[in-house]
Structure formats: structure tokens, C-alpha cells
Amino acid sequence: MTSTGPTPPAAARVVDAVKVYGSGDARVRALDGVTAGFPAGRFTAIMGPSGSGKSTLMHVAAGLDSLTSGSAFVAGTDLTTLDDRRLTLLRRQRVGFVFQSFNLLPTLTVAENITLPLDLAGQRGDPEWIDTLIDAVGLRDRLHHRPAELSGGQQQRVAVARAFAARPEVVFADEPTGNLDSRSGEEVLGLLGRAVRTMGRTVVMVTHDPVAAAHADEVVLLADGRLVDTMADPTAERVLDRIKAFDTRTRDSAPHAEQAVPS
Template sequence: MTAARVVDAVKTYGTGDARVRALDGVTVGFPGGRFTAIMGPSGSGKSTLMHCAAGLDTLTSGTAWIGDTELGALGDRQLTLLRRQRVGFVFQSFNLLPTLTVAENITLPQDLAGTGTDREWVDALIDVVGLGDRLRHRPSELSGGQQQRVAVARALAGRPEVVFADEPTGNLDSRSGEEVLRLLGRAVHDMGRTVVMVTHDPVAAAHADEVVFLADGRLVDTMADPTAEKVLDRMKAFDSSRDTGRGTAPRQRVTS
């Protein structure tokens, strides 16, 4: 099952001489029950791809799907409901409400939707993120790593079909980042969720089951069973390609 996908995705910004083609005909699917990382040089289109696949932005042409639902066919209200009910989000800046406790932040999306909270599921999440003794604390009383773990629990609380994480370790030290990455991995492999993560960090990408690489708005490579060393070597190949003036690195598929 494919949890999310884009087909012939094109996204442009601006007009005339200022026109930028952030996505240039990308087709890629993100399998259900898997952890996929999106990588590429700065300006490669990786965050644009995530935002369009998640319904946070619209494509100029092509289609984006969550499960069997085409996002472009939905009105604004339908799209809002889909994001609320079927998609989870984790961002670099945590986005916790400072006036709410940890427990209230975790269940906030369900409280706003009026759908009720699955206490058994939420209690299991709290156990997984290891914050049972912090439920009455507010975000300002937590470390950055603890705040991001709350954000991950909030993203998972509604049992979404897919969680999109945009540089989730970008504001964290290496130890806290490792804790968050392990948590995302557990969400996939122990709890059956789907995670799609944008990152610039080869160490973070090594936690994924597969890495997809973008360059100049195009899908140019995929790598199964990544390691930090293999990902770093692939990123160096992009830099070498650009430095020697050859343009985008040729598409390859790395499977070991």
C-alpha cells in the first residue's frame, strides 16, 4: 500500500524571469508502514515535495494523493479535514502551545476536531515517548528534545495514515535528535505508522528504511537500507557534479 504519492508533480513560483521550478515532473510514492527520508542539496525541492504531498501546498500541475484520495480534487474544507484526520505533522520548531500542558498539547488536534481521544492509544504513545512524568508540565519546562517528542506524540495521537516530518532534528543537539529519530522509527516498526521525513543530515537519514534524493527539483536517486556513510557519499557526488559543471547527477539506484 502507498500511503502518499505524487505523480508528474510540478511546482513553480513567481513569473517571468523570476520564475522558479521547484519541482520538475517528480513521481514518487511513499509506502505504508515504512520510514522514508527525502534528501538533496539546498534548493533541491525536498521541502516543497513534502508540503505538496501533505496538502500544505498545491501543485502547479500533476497530482498528489493520500491513500486513494487525490488532494487536488478536494475543496478547502475537505482538505482541512483530510489533514486533520489522516495526516500528522512534525516541524523543526515544535509548534507546541505554550499555555497548554504536555497532555493537552498531545490531544489538541482531537479536542479541536471534537472526535474524542483514544485513551488507550494515547497512553501507549506517552509510554513510548517516555514523558509520563511530564504530562502536567508546560513546554517551557521541557528540553528541546522533550518538546519534539511531545510534537511526535501529538502527530501520532489521531492514528494518521502518514506523518510528515520536516527537519525534525534541526533544532536539537545530537543526543536529543537521536532520541527523536529512534521514536519515529518505533512509530513505524512497532506501531505500524508511516513516516516521511525531510532532512539534510546523513545520520538522520540512516534511520530510514529508504532515502529518496532530489536535485534541481527532480528525483535522481533512491537508496534502500541506507547508512550515514553511503548517504554522505551520495550527497558528495551531487556536490562534485555541480562543482565540475556537469549539472544534475545522473539517476542511480543504490540497494545495498
């Protein structure tokens, strides 16, 4: 999808983000001065070779991990200024998450899992919005089932609905199709895309899969903990070509490279 107007404001962004793990000989620089914004109302994919820092970038942008230096913002709020309590509240109320492993509570029904973020926040939520999400994920006839009674694809669709239930500023999806077969993966990616394009939501997805990245409006590419490229209107072929180029470059420089960093 090509934007014809001004760039929308960032739902989330990082500025000069540095993340270092360990010390001494075990020191790993996972992010090395990354500045990136994730526009509101858009679908952004974060990609890069193994060890590029893509998962680390998502974790610090979402407030799941702290920065060594630099800043991270969600809708203008600087996460580095928040104490643990306020950071927890922000994640609960303004950020949604979809993980590879679904992370549904097995004792709760589909309906209860979907509304869990609202229940934890002591909020009733908007019944009309919840109904819209239930219809969007196509699970109205499964509302009283528990996760063990659902397929993997159905469980991930519940997780997607849960992520959007509180109308967060941004939903972060970490390899959301990693545990799914290709058909179920396409269904989940299509659902995320529709949430952006028909519901005006914001999605930031980490993926290693060029086919998954092709569902996004823009791809942010990392290598060696640094932002190296952005790609609008991605196709699987273009993304794969860029990833291969960075993989080749990394192999060629391996004897001189520092210790690998988390992906």
C-alpha cells in the same frame, strides 16, 4: 530493514508533480515532474542538496502547498480535487506533522498538546492509544507541565506524540532534529523508527543529515527538482557519498544552471 514481501501500498504519493514559483525572470521550477510513493508502514527520508526541492516535495505531498500540475494523493485521495475546507479536514484527520520548531502551544500542558488534533476535530480518541504514545515518548511524569518547562528534546517528543495521536495515515517530519543536540536528535529519530516498526505507522522525513537519514528504511534523493535515486537500507556513509556527488555536479554546472530552487 529489507522488505521480503510485495511492496506495501503508498500511504502518500505524487505523480508528475510540478511546482513553479513566480513568473518571468523570477520563475523558479522547484519540482520538475517528480513521481514518488511513500509506502505504508515504512520510514522514508527525503534528501538532496540545498535547493533540490526536498521540502517542496514534502509540502505538496502533505497538502501544505498546491501543485502547479500533477497529482498528490494521501491514502488514495487526490488532494488536487479537494477544496480548502476538505483539504483542511484531511490534514487534520489523516496527516500528522512534526516540525523543526516544535510548534507546541505554550499555554497548554503536555497532555493537552498531545490531544490537540483530536480536540480540534471534536474527537475523543482512543485512550489506550494515547496512553501507548505517552509511554513511548517517556513523558508520563511531565503531562501537567507546559512547553517552557521542558527541554528541546522533550518538546519534540511531545510533538511526535501529537502527530500520531489521531492515528493518521502518514506523519510528515520536516527536519525534526534540526533544533536539537545530537543526543536528543537520536532519541527523536529512534522514536520515529519505533513508531514505524513496532506500531505500524508511516513516516516521511525531510532531512539534510545523512546520519538522520540512516534511521530510515529508504532514502529518496532529489537534485534540481527531480527524483534522481532511491536507496534501500541506507547508511550515513552511502548517503553522504551520493549527496557529495550531486553537490559536485551542481557546482560544476552552476554557470549554466537556472535560478536556485527552494530546498
